[in-house]
Amino acid sequence: MESSQTQQNLYNVYEAYPYQGQVPFTFSFRQDPDRLFPYAAAIPFYLRDRRVPAGPLDILDVGCGAGVTTLLLAEANPGAHLTAIDLSVRSAQLTAERLQFQGYTADCRGMAAEDLPQLGKQFDYINCHEVLYLLPDPWAGLQQMAAVLKPGGIIRANLHSANARVVFFRSQELMRMLGLMESAPSEFEHQVVREWMGALKNDTFMKKAIWQDKYRDDAEFLNSNFLLQGDKGFSIPDLFSMLESAGLYFLGMVDSRSWNLLDLFAKPDELPDTVRLFLEEASDMEQLHAHDLLVASHRLFDFWCSAQPTRELDLxxxxxxxxxxxxxxxxxxxxxxxxxxxxxxxxxxxxxxxxxxxxxxxxxxxxxxxxxxxxxxxxxxxxxxxxxxxxxxxxxxxxxxxxxxxxxxxxxxxxxxxxxxxxxxxxxxxxxxxx
Structure with missing residues (x-):
């Protein structure tokens, strides 16, 4: 369990640098289906039930940041009733202002995800983007979201892959050793990161793997990677364990096409028997875990889940x-x-x-x-x-x-x-x- 100081530091970071706060209020995603796809509730409802919700949905955005994700939810789900929360009070205020600027309304509150029961209502769809892995206890966090889900509701959330993000975890350990993780980062911590990365040889593994000069003055990039306190990585079995503990079924990865294990093989029509038998018999968890172990190409395990499994229906x-x-x-x-x-x-x-x-x-x-x-x-x-x-x-x-x-x-x-x-x-x- 993380210290309360870590959570206080995260609060201070997002008060000073609200997540995606650099995105102008004038920016809209309404004409960008690629960006809207992960936020469109109709898609997972259809994939699970072969039905589309009839009326406006009650949608909760957990960890709304400066309101970009809440705006995406508003634009991807016309007519939805939106509630947005964030640990940072300033972030919640910016969310309300962004949505008002774009012609939408939302109930925006500065509160921790652990306090969801205080909302006193349930939701058809819960979006929890780039938050779950920062909670002191992600298992409990998912359980709390499940508790405020309406019967038949769906959660979209994501976790950091321990394999894909391993170099950033090493960079965070380095910054911790340098004493940069004891309080919320400021320009001093940013400058130390820049100095270290700038002084290293270009072929040093860490610099080659994760550093680009274009990010040297990007405070959000530095805070969200090198200096991110409370960051945690997970395996696919961890994800399925978390779902089981919350009484939730795995519905699928949001970007499921890019998780196709068969695509990794040079000659998919001429597979050795050992590979073919594994692909035929492996569960969803085993296939996804194998993909993550083989290529670790996904920083995020971006998934949908619900208390109801996918219906078995004819195609x-x-x-x-x-x-x-x-x-x-x-x-x-x-x-x-x-x-x-x-x-x-x-x-x-x-x-x-x-x-x-x-x-x-x-x-x-x-x-x-x-x-x-x-x-x-x-x-x-x-x-x-x-x-x-x-x-x-x-x-x-x-x-x-x-x-x-x-x-x-x-x-x-x-x-x-x-x-x-x-x-x-x-x-x-x-x-x-x-x-």
Missing amino acids: PGTWKESQWAQAQAILNPILKVERLETSLRECLQEYEPLLINPLLPQTTAKPVYLTRPAQLCLRFLWEESLLVPELIARVLPLLPPDPWTGQPLSQEQGVAQVRQALVQMEVILAVFLAV
Whole structure:
């Protein structure tokens, strides 16, 4: 357990340097689906339940800093009722001011995460970004968040990887040995870090691994890495142990595509039996742990969890007629951006394929081109969500004729094309197919 002095030092740091306080109030993320993705509650709800919440959500931002994360939550979840807390009173005040400037409101309070029960309410979605690993007892912290979660609610949180961040932990130990971790850092501590890194040979391991001159005057970078008190690293088994102790199920990594263990192998179609058997039999925890041990490429274990497990449901590509008839097609709300609207309009007019993956890098690495059936679906879903049969009825008259015969498509051919397009877009989460 950390000392109360460490927590007091963290309070002093974030009073003097609120997290992300350098981001101007004028800055908005509304047109940036890549930044909105981790904050869009509809995504984990859909992945878990194959449903999207119907009404405005009650959302809690734990460790709001200067309000950038709270603004992202507001922009990614239109109409949500927002509560934001931070250990730093000044940070909570800046959050309220930032949201007001952008036309949103939030209940912003300066309070510790350990005091969550004092809020006297429960939440549909809790965002805890870059905070859990700083709490004196992260296990207890996650349990306290779970206690204020509504039935069916979801938590998004993250932990530092002990493997990926090992050099920074070594740098913190060095600064501790130099006596720089006894109080909140000031310009003196920043200067000592600069002097040490500047004096080292360029090929010194620590300098080569984590130092860049462009960060020498960045107080937030220095405070959040070299001088971060209370910083802790974890393994994947630690994460799953923490979830179990809080009575929570692991729903998935937010950036799940980049955790694909199979992508690490040179010839994934020609794996040795020992590797193939491991991949076939390993649990989620074991596969993620192996990935972290092999490459340690993720500073953060960024995850979703809830008190309910993921529902076992048929994938849309295997649906029967009755399932298609009841499904509702919904455009992922983070995609309602001018960039997509402009590209969609141009591609429809010019009969060109639409490249969609730059808008959703979390779900696909390879280029994904949407042809006319998918584009027409997006065009109608831009205006409103529709039952799949209603969407098909609107799209069918606008489909191009058979390219070989020049004849209009049959009803069966047209329906198949639209369904195939919906499956393609559902896989990359451009469209939700709610049941």
